[in-house]
Amino acid sequence: MNVLKLLSAFLKVNIQMSLAYRADTVVNILLNLMWLGWELLSLGIIFSNTDTIGGWGFGELIALLGVFRLVHTLMIALIWPNTEKFNQSIRDGSMDYTLLQPVNSMFLVTFSRITVWRAWDLILAAILIVIGVNMAGDTTTLLSVLTFILLTVSGTIVIYSLWIVLIALTFWFTKFDNNVTILQALLDAGRYPVTVYPVWLRILVTFIIPIAVATTVPLQALRGDLNLSRVLMFLVIGLASFLVASQVWKRGLKQYSGASS
């Protein structure tokens, strides 16, 4: 079965579902704009009192906000709705039907719900990144932009993989339905460059719940803070975390025994 074909089918279903709640979508977009306003204002307040934070300027923080919003969108548009459905399916046993489908179960579980209107957030994020980078006036080369994109993708994969591991834990501990709260809780740390945090917090959000790998790190590449070996290291981490996650998923599936048995 073609993955792209499936994905477009999922998108179609999800668009139809969201069309049933048009007014809610409008309200949500307004709230989303309100939060964007607050985020820009809070950066404005910070920079009315200082020129740099952790060595980063205003433009760079705008760009970071854009990258942060990418991860945030991943969280809201994909991770939350699918986790909710997954937890439900573990409780009531409907996971059985998912497993019966002739498609990779990890793919089915993680992509069947998509909050479609959040695509708008991705556009906003891209605009923020472009404006921020221009304001920062860093010398961007084709190579640094390319590594930035690569590291953003691989950072997103790291978060995606961590999510897989967290929900796979539910196979072992059925009552663990708070599985993604820790990810959501620490997400906010991605708004600022990790260089301003004290060591313990930096270690926490870089290695244990690696939010920073998807937010600070790509921008460091754009700023030219990373040498080649570092870039390669982060790319390898992205790939490795995905492989580990799919192994954990497979093992978890073996633990699954259905809700009724």
Place this chain on the structure above:
Amino acid sequence: MFKIFRRLWQVNWAEQWQYRANLIMYLLYWLVSPIIYLAVWTSIAQSKGSVNGLTPNDFVTYYMTLLVVDQITSNIVIHTFAYKVQDGSLSGELVRPIHPMLTNALVNNIAFKALTIMGFIPVWIVLFFLYKPDFSSVTFSGILLALPATMMGFLVGFLLSAAITSLAFWTTRVYSIHEFYFALMLLFSGQFVPLTLMPKLIQDIAQYLPFQLLIYYPIQLILGKLSSTQIVQGYVTGITWLVIAILVFNWVWRNGVKRYSAVGA
């Protein structure tokens, strides 16, 4: 009446205790933002010596006091009550001879707080040793003055949240309305940064709004940063808002219950 409250306490405490794992997650969720702001602002203050007259220690003491004050004045009514209106489970509570919001929901909130405080104290102590704040500006009389102010902040916040939650009688989008309220709170309460660092316009508006009663005013009282006129002004604003909050809540509640027709009825 005392007997009713004691019984409600037992029920709600047992209910909250059942969800202690959730509580730890909630605690984590709620601790992260202030700790991030603390880190950001102390880092700025350290690199410049001081920000607008505030030293790194001022920021550490501000946010560490904020953690305590916010723990006391915040509430979770929207999460524990709005769904009851939507799924009809409020009906059972309405036929009882006690007010569902001012007894059950209130006690439920307090039980929730009592439990989170148990998890919160060790975290606060760890932060204390990490940052070693200098709390020498805190005086006994300051704390005595802050106690009623904090209670007042909690009551104002609880009643306003209860009024917003009661909008669930009219609309299913009550969560969106609450999100907007939450944003106003961030803007005007001093949660993000001590209000003196906010733009002048926001500061001017903030002093007339109820939001700073929950965060900024009790913190400044505890840290002994207010002159006696400011203290009096704060209490006057607080009592005024308490009266307004009581009236608003009562009005919304009365009319809401009249509109209520339970699901399935």
